[in-house]
Amino acid sequence: xxxxxxxxxxxxxxxxxxxxxxxxxxxxxxxxAPVLPTLLRLAWPNVIVxxxxxxxxxxxxxxVGHLGTDALAGMALVFPGVMLMQMLSAGAIGGGISSxxxxxxxxxxxxxxxxxxxxxxxxxxxxxxxxxxxxxxFGRPLYAALGGSGGSLDAALAYSDVVFAGNALLWVMNAxxxxxxxxxxxxxxxxxxxxxxxxxxxxxxxxxxxxxxxPALGIAGGGTALVLFNVGGTVALAWYMLxxxxxVRLTWARLRWAQAWDILRxxxxxxxxxxxxxxxxxxxxxxxxxxxxxxxxxxxxxxxRLEYLLIPLVFGLGAPLxxxxxxxxxxxxxxxxxxxxxxxxxxxxxxTEAIGIAAAIWPTAWLGxxxxxxxxxxxxxxYLHWVGPAYGFFGLxxxxxxxxxxxxxxxxxxxxxxxxVVVAVGGGWLVLTWxxxxxxxxxxxxxxxxxxxxxxxxxxxxxxxSPRPA
Numbered sequence: 442x443x444x445x446x447x448x449x450x451x452x453x454x455x456x457x458x459x460x461x462x463x464x465x466x467x468x469x470x471x472x473x474a475p476v477l478p479t480l481l482r483l484a485w486p487n488v489i490v491x492x493x494x495x496x497x498x499x500x501x502x503x504x505v506g507h508l509g510t511d512a513l514a515g516m517a518l519v520f521p522g523v524m525l526m527q528m529l530s531a532g533a534i535g536g537g538i539s540s541x542x543x544x545x546x547x548x549x550x551x552x553x554x555x556x557x558x559x560x561x562x563x564x565x566x567x568x569x570x571x572x573x574x575x576x577x578x579f580g581r582p583l584y585a586a587l588g589g590s591g592g593s594l595d596a597a598l599a600y601s602d603v604v605f606a607g608n609a610l611l612w613v614m615n616a617x618x619x620x621x622x623x624x625x626x627x628x629x630x631x632x633x634x635x636x637x638x639x640x641x642x643x644x645x646x647x648x649x650x651x652x653x654x655x656p657a658l659g660i661a662g663g664g665t666a667l668v669l670f671n672v673g674g675t676v677a678l679a680w681y682m683l684x685x686x687x688x689v690r691l692t693w694a695r696l697r698w699a700q701a702w703d704i705l706r707x708x709x710x711x712x713x714x715x716x717x718x719x720x721x722x723x724x725x726x727x728x729x730x731x732x733x734x735x736x737x738x739x740x741x742x743x744x745x746r747l748e749y750l751l752i753p754l755v756f757g758l759g760a761p762l763x764x765x766x767x768x769x770x771x772x773x774x775x776x777x778x779x780x781x782x783x784x785x786x787x788x789x790x791x792x793t794e795a796i797g798i799a800a801a802i803w804p805t806a807w808l809g810x811x812x813x814x815x816x817x818x819x820x821x822x823x824y825l826h827w828v829g830p831a832y833g834f835f836g837l838x839x840x841x842x843x844x845x846x847x848x849x850x851x852x853x854x855x856x857x858x859x860x861x862v863v864v865a866v867g868g869g870w871l872v873l874t875w876x877x878x879x880x881x882x883x884x885x886x887x888x889x890x891x892x893x894x895x896x897x898x899x900x901x902x903x904x905x906x907s908p909r910p911a
Contacts, residue, residue: 468546468688471625471768476781480761480788486631488757493631493638500638501663502746504646506811508596512660513812514735515596517742518584521726522576523604524749525719529572530565530612532756533715535619536846537708538565539760540767542623542689543847545703547771554623558682559694560701561616564708569612576605587723588730588738596660603664610671617678622760623767624688633677637670644669710851714842717858721889722748724866728873728882733820736812740820743811747800747825748832754796755789755836759843766847779906782844786898789840794833801829820879827883834894841897845905853900857893865889 470479505512538561545554576583584597618630647655648662658665682691694700722745729741762785769778800807804825808818842854865886872881 468625468768471543471765472547472772472774472777476765476777476784480758480765480781480785483625483627483761483764484758486628488754489631489635493635499746499750500641500645501667502743502811504649505600505660505663508649508660509592510736510739510812510814510817511592512596513739513817514593514742515584515589515598515600515660516663517726517739518587518589518593518597519601519604520742520746520749521719521723522583522601524752525715526569526572526608526611527615528715528718528752529712530569530615531619532752532759532843533711534565534568534612534704534708535615535622536711536759536763536843537704537706538616538619539623539763540707540846540849541703542620543625543764543767544771544849546624546688547768553700554689555692556694556697556700557703558620558689558691560696561620561704562613562691563696564701564704565612565616566609569609572612573605573608576608577602580605587727593735593738600660600664603661604667607668607671610668610675614671614675614678617675617682619760620682620689620691621678621687623764625761625764625768626687627761629681630678633674633681636677637674640673641666641670707846707849707851710855711842711846714851714855714858717855717862718752721862721865721886725869725882725886728866728870729820729879732873732877732879734816736814736816737820739812739814740808740817740822741824743808743817744804744821744824747796747807748828748835751793751796751832751836752839755793755839756843758785758789758840761785762840762844763847766844767849768847770848775906778844778848779901782841782848782901785844786837786840789836790833790894793836794830797829797832799829800825800832804829823879824883824886827880828887828890831887831890835890836894838890838894838897841901845897845901848906850906853905854897857896857900860896861889861893864892 502513502516505516538557541557542554542561545551545557580598580601581594584594584601589597618634621627621630645663645666648658648666649660650662651657679691681687682689725745726738726742730738733741762781765781766778769775769781804822805818807825808821812818838854838857842851845851845854865888868888869882869885872878872885875881
């Protein structure tokens with residue numbers, strides 16, 4: 442017997458003949474076209490956009506590295522929280538938005554899809570403001586608990602306060618992008634964010650180091666550039682939808698719990714999974730911080746950032762998986778939905794495993810981009826040797842997590858994430874306590890990724906998406 446989330450099923454879709462007049466050509470493509478070509482067609486702009494969005498953090502890290510080791514260590518303390526905001530707003534709640542919109546369109550419910558768009562923006566705006574308030578209020582004790590002190594703690598606060606002051610803009614931008622992705626439109630969000638990254642390349646160093654009449658803001662300048670990036674993306678996506686160019690219209694709607702629940706029943710559970718990922722890296726950061734100095738902490742943070750880079754890369758495949766699986770589930774095509782999931786999962790495994798093996802063989806090719814300190818390179822190399830070869834299982838599990846969002850069945854990805862936390866952090870702490878060796882901690886982190894991926898595969902193969910008994 443398979444375990445599934447105890448939430449209501451979506452409405453049974455009307456017969457195909459009744460659906461056809463309400464469906465766009467884009468929706469029919471998700472239901473009928475060959476799986477792999479369609480997945481790749483939808484994924485390539487999304488992979489570009491997510492890599493571009495991840496590049497914003499890498500660009501800032503590269504420039505901040507010129508400010509010294511304390512500044513780089515400060516960014517390592519803040520980065521798990523910044524990535525958590527990205528994962529929650531785009532991958533978790535954003536996935537719930539895309540799933541709800543896709544299922545509504547797949548079932549021929551165009552009016553519901555329009556209403557869901559308004560609810561999506563309202564939900565993300567409120568959550569973004571709440572997260573901002575929490576981090577700004579409790580940033581100092583939070584970063585101190587993660588191992589920050591002295592110059593690294595000051596740098597973390599200077600960066601964090603600026604980034605989280607504009608955090609709600611990130612959430613609204615990703616709500617708008619998720620609505621479009623739920624319709625199968627991956628290209629427009631890709632174009633908007635790629636243009637933003639091009640503008641960020643010169644803007645970030647100008648604000649960090651100053652130029653002409655613009656004063657040098659230091660590490661806070663990197664945060665300011667990121668906030669301006671979010672402002673531009675939000676305005677561009679809102680303009681596109683308000684101009685009536687999307688399948689789903691952006692119009693005022695009365696807030697209703699049923700519509701909000703259609704998003705949150707997937708997104709809120711998915712948010713727990715996103716928290717698990719950041720919690721694993723955050724707690725590992727704290728453990729490493731108890732054994733090494735600022736340079737070693739910066740090395741771990743820089744190496745772990747490669748793992749975080751896999752998240753937007755897999756999300757490039759994951760967003761189409763949410764749309765394709767959700768649309769087919771909404772239309773009652775469960776066998777096709779499973780086929781889509783396996784093809785997407787296998788593709789993600791191959792790409793992320795190749796990256797992990799390359800990082801394990803040539804770790805300095807990545808670490809050397811951000812610093813040359815011997816302690817930084819030694820700690821980062823050790824992490825990549827132990828964890829890099831397990832990256833493929835992380836990509837596999839994460840892609841099937843996105844597919845499960847589309848299916849509205851997230852219990853097993855959630856349990857797999859919990860198992861990862863227990864093995865990686867709990868097991869890593871025990872080994873570190875007994876041996877005082879970072880090798881044991883990093884070995885546990887790698888084992889946690891293997892368990893995560895294989896657990897999700899076993900659950901779906903065992904029938905986790907099967908219809909519930911009447």
